[in-house]
Amino acid sequence: MKRISVLATFILLLVFVACNQKSQQKETMENNKNLANNPFMQTSTLPFQAPDFSKITDSDFAPAFEEGLKSQLAEIEQIANNPKIPTFENTLVALEKSGELLTRVNLVFGMLAGANTNTVLQNLQEEIAPKLAALQDAITLNSKLFKRIKKIYKSKDELNLDSESARLLEYYYDEFKRAGANLSEEDKEKLKKLNEEEALLSARYTNQLMAAAKAGALLISDKKELKGLSESSIKSAALNAKANGSTGKWLIPLQNTTQQPALQSLENRNSREQLFKASWTRAEKGDANDTRETIKRIATIRAEKARLLGFPNYAAWTLQNQMAKNPEAVQTFLKKLIPPATANAKKEAEDLQALIDKGKGGFQLQSWDWNFYSEKLRKERYDLDENQIKPYFELFNVLENGVFYAANQLYGLTFNRRTDIPVYQPDMRVYTVLDQDGSEIGLFYCDYFKRDNKSGGAWMSNLVGQSKLIGTKPVIYNVCNFTKPASNEPALISYDDVTTMFHEFGHALHGFFADQTYPSLSGTNVARDFVELPSQFNEHWALYPSVFKNYATHYKTGKPMPHELVNKIKKSVNFNQGYGLTEILAAADLDMEWHTITVDDKISSVDDFEKTALKNTDLDLPQVPPRYRSSYFLHIWSNGYAAGYYAYLWADMLDEDAYAWFEENGGLTRENGQWFRNTILSRGNTEDLNKMFIDFRGKEPDITPMLKDHGLIEK
Numbered sequence: 001m002k003r004i005s006v007l008a009t010f011i012l013l014l015v016f017v018a019c020n021q022k023s024q025q026k027e028t029m030e031n032n033k034n035l036a037n038n039p040f041m042q043t044s045t046l047p048f049q050a051p052d053f054s055k056i057t058d059s060d061f062a063p064a065f066e067e068g069l070k071s072q073l074a075e076i077e078q079i080a081n082n083p084k085i086p087t088f089e090n091t092l093v094a095l096e097k098s099g100e101l102l103t104r105v106n107l108v109f110g111m112l113a114g115a116n117t118n119t120v121l122q123n124l125q126e127e128i129a130p131k132l133a134a135l136q137d138a139i140t141l142n143s144k145l146f147k148r149i150k151k152i153y154k155s156k157d158e159l160n161l162d163s164e165s166a167r168l169l170e171y172y173y174d175e176f177k178r179a180g181a182n183l184s185e186e187d188k189e190k191l192k193k194l195n196e197e198e199a200l201l202s203a204r205y206t207n208q209l210m211a212a213a214k215a216g217a218l219l220i221s222d223k224k225e226l227k228g229l230s231e232s233s234i235k236s237a238a239l240n241a242k243a244n245g246s247t248g249k250w251l252i253p254l255q256n257t258t259q260q261p262a263l264q265s266l267e268n269r270n271s272r273e274q275l276f277k278a279s280w281t282r283a284e285k286g287d288a289n290d291t292r293e294t295i296k297r298i299a300t301i302r303a304e305k306a307r308l309l310g311f312p313n314y315a316a317w318t319l320q321n322q323m324a325k326n327p328e329a330v331q332t333f334l335k336k337l338i339p340p341a342t343a344n345a346k347k348e349a350e351d352l353q354a355l356i357d358k359g360k361g362g363f364q365l366q367s368w369d370w371n372f373y374s375e376k377l378r379k380e381r382y383d384l385d386e387n388q389i390k391p392y393f394e395l396f397n398v399l400e401n402g403v404f405y406a407a408n409q410l411y412g413l414t415f416n417r418r419t420d421i422p423v424y425q426p427d428m429r430v431y432t433v434l435d436q437d438g439s440e441i442g443l444f445y446c447d448y449f450k451r452d453n454k455s456g457g458a459w460m461s462n463l464v465g466q467s468k469l470i471g472t473k474p475v476i477y478n479v480c481n482f483t484k485p486a487s488n489e490p491a492l493i494s495y496d497d498v499t500t501m502f503h504e505f506g507h508a509l510h511g512f513f514a515d516q517t518y519p520s521l522s523g524t525n526v527a528r529d530f531v532e533l534p535s536q537f538n539e540h541w542a543l544y545p546s547v548f549k550n551y552a553t554h555y556k557t558g559k560p561m562p563h564e565l566v567n568k569i570k571k572s573v574n575f576n577q578g579y580g581l582t583e584i585l586a587a588a589d590l591d592m593e594w595h596t597i598t599v600d601d602k603i604s605s606v607d608d609f610e611k612t613a614l615k616n617t618d619l620d621l622p623q624v625p626p627r628y629r630s631s632y633f634l635h636i637w638s639n640g641y642a643a644g645y646y647a648y649l650w651a652d653m654l655d656e657d658a659y660a661w662f663e664e665n666g667g668l669t670r671e672n673g674q675w676f677r678n679t680i681l682s683r684g685n686t687e688d689l690n691k692m693f694i695d696f697r698g699k700e701p702d703i704t705p706m707l708k709d710h711g712l713i714e715k
Helices: 006-036 058-080 088-097 100-115 119-140 143-154 163-179 185-215 231-243 269-280 292-308 314-321 327-358 367-382 386-392 395-411 495-512 528-542 545-551 563-571 577-594 606-616 647-664 670-681 689-697 704-709
Strands: 218-220 250-252 414-418 429-434 440-449 459-464 475-482
Touching: 006 058, 058 088, 058 100, 058 119, 058 143, 088 143, 088 163, 100 119, 100 459, 100 475, 119 163, 119 185, 143 163, 163 314, 185 292, 218 269, 231 250, 269 367, 292 314, 292 606, 314 327, 327 367, 327 577, 327 647, 386 563, 395 414, 395 429, 395 495, 395 528, 395 545, 395 670, 440 495, 459 495, 475 495, 495 528, 528 545, 528 647, 528 670, 528 689, 577 606, 577 647, 647 670, 647 689, 647 704, 670 689
Parallel strands: 440 475
Antiparallel strands: 218 250, 414 429, 429 440, 459 475
């Protein structure tokens, strides 16, 4: 082997270093060039700073996230290390202004990751979740930053802050304390690791569940097994199968809930059982999509976090900033509802069994029979057939002449459809929202049809938040999972779907009417057990006479729904309420049971834990399964409703009492709508939420209207 001289070696080393530097410089220049071309690096030039989906590609997200994380961390360090005396302006206002790039990319990513995902986005979701958690910890566990906030907080009485600024100071001080700002440095490091692991597992859970739902769809080989479904539904199932590579068969996709829409119509009992069990076991197949080990670890992490933060369980920690305040208040509230709800459900089960026996069915009522026979009983009692009413509920007619019309009558809003705003799916719609004086207040997107790459359920969120400080107006979207019709056919939906549209647009109104200076307090950034008030309250207008007659028109003839059919719907509103309330109570109970475990509780089996939890609270009715089973309970494992699913029922109490106020004061009028807007919808999180409701209602919330609405006491 030939040796190389020392001088020659040195020269080669210099050449290598020079080449390496040039390579690094070239890579840096290339990265800078790519960032310069990245659509997230600059504020969008579209109306309301709406994202330009025609320019956004999957590859844009990762570098934008990295740059956003880096820039916000630098901003936080600058605020924390500011040598000047801490002031409201140089600390809290600076915090509110920080993270502009990260917020921009994260809001768009959140929309696509939930509504239009793919492998690239799913992988990035798992990669970025712990980094976002780490950044949050870098903010709330920063000792220097908390010291500045604490100093401002201690002198709050001398600052002469306006009410919203005073609320912001209170908000930051409480949030930092809740997040562990007072922990020792050693415990902070433990908490950071737990937060990162939880974030990763929650993102993984979301992806597992979406894959499980897709894989769990029921494939039917014989069309006869679909007897009872409408022709439109059968065509849709055939298209689903074809898209899945099973031409000549029929595929029924799974929705996020336990019960599935097709169970209401399928006449073949074996088909019903197969579909129900496909739903029930979707995430429990012992494969890569089985979520049970994931949720066991998430629950354990949360219990460990609670102990570290000085609380007996996760629910006790997380409920501090909710209206309920603690688990005991939640459990007391639920206990008021469980006995009458389950009593009603048992009576309904007896009625359904009698119907089965009357038809000489020769079997005992099971979970997969409930919706089918309750629909038969509803037809028998009220002569109401779901297929009779669907032709009067064409999706976009409901939206424009129902949902939008109610918003116009109550709040003076009008809506102009836009075709110049890029979207990520061709069947989406976009509207400019105009206030009563004609000024533009925001942009509304709707994405209504189910896809395999969309999470189940329905939700609302922002693409751009409202803030006077930042100078932005709301860009808001609603996502649902309605069955897409075959080509050139109308999208006819059920009355339940109609109420879902009104519900999600109630959230949107809460966001559109936001009138806050600070982003952290704006719009829907309120407690979970308050955030569902505007959405559930908005459902009431779906059946309000003047609204209903404006949209419930036949899609072919344009004629309004006949009075006798309208009356049948009204009479049947309280039908099956025992079942509906019990399945939600069962889910709320499971949520609380999972989040009141301690670190000493060892969960060996998710299924056994679930059975015991339901039995302990008298919610183990065999024919009434929870609305969500533990293994596919997306709300609590990934969507921010941990120890908070009860919020739907708590907010139901608020919304029924709010609607009672409207009934007492003349119903749907502009004056009443303006009062609700002024006192609730436009207030964000600018004051104590209990006080906010009392200021609107004139008294503490009353559970009586809720009990009446659910048929638990006489009206």
